[in-house]
């Protein structure tokens with residue numbers, strides 16, 4: 001097992017390890033969030049963020065969006081009816097012709113504070129050749145060596161009724177910058193307007209393997225599926241560098257806008273081949289000092305490159 005006291009890992013090392021954790025490679029697919037589906041819609045800002053950031057999509061003008069929902073597993077055949085995180089990757093088309101991404105998961109905190117810890121964890125979760133499952137002793141040894149990660153690692157993501165009935169957290173801290181250069185640390189969450197609704201274990205066991213995709217297509221026949229963008233405003237002393245630690249729920253929160261999805265995208269293939277990137281911010285938004293966020297800047301293009309070469 002690699003040690004997280006060694007040199008910082010490279011994106012190649014981490015993506016290699018993610019492939020091992022997924023039990024191999026699935027040519028052409030993302031190394032995480034392999035199975036996904038894209039929808040189009042509109043994001044309408046409330047204007048409540050205007051005084052805190054100059055970001056173009058958070059002013060008053062509605063902007064087109066594309067959202068990719070996914071199962072976080074690297075195996076595109078993974079079942080939906082199990083408690084794994086779901087992904088919601090959003091691309092906002094900006095009025096000037098550019099775009100910006102916001103990537104979120106259906107859990108409030110991440111499982112590692114640094115890229116080194118993430119690499120060691122993915123190694124520990126590698127399936128055992130004999131059983132096809134991670135070796136519990138190796139996982140326990142990882143937790144024993146990283147007690148601060150025990151809670152994040154054992155968090156149970158819900159099995160949602162729908163992609164449209166889960167909340168999704170962007171987890172990292174970002175920094176909003178206003179016209180005068182003032183800086184405000186923020187954390188984002190998409191809250192489903194339908195309310196959070198989960199399946200019981202018994203219900204989940206009866207669902208089709210890939211029920212979430214079919215369910216969202218059906219749900220859209222009855223009208224748009226909507227989320228609000230909730231933004232927590234960080235205060236002095238709130239950790240900005242550690243994605244495994246949530247901020248207190250008492251922090252002031254604003255509703256920055258409302259996202260309404262109306263239909264699947266027309267060109268699913270083209271969108272499947274795109275890469276979202278959490279560090280793809282725009283003027284008025286900066287990255288925080290979170291080393292995991294910085295690391296993702298290189299890991300996502302590495303996966304995009306491999307799948308682009310049909311590896």
Ligand code: HEM
Pocket residue numbers: 014015029030031032033036068069070086087088089103104105110114115118169170171172243274275276292295296299300303304307
């Ligand atoms: C060290 C930390 C992380 C690493 C190395 C990592 C790596 C990756 C990679 C390689 C992909 C596939 C990218 C592609 O082929 O386009 C991916 C996808 C994804 N990751 Fe991460 N990730 C990390 C942390 C996170 C966190 C903290 C979140 C949530 C805030 C997250 C959410 C997602 C989602 C939703 C996708 C699917 C994106 C899509 O639909 O295109 N990841 N990740």
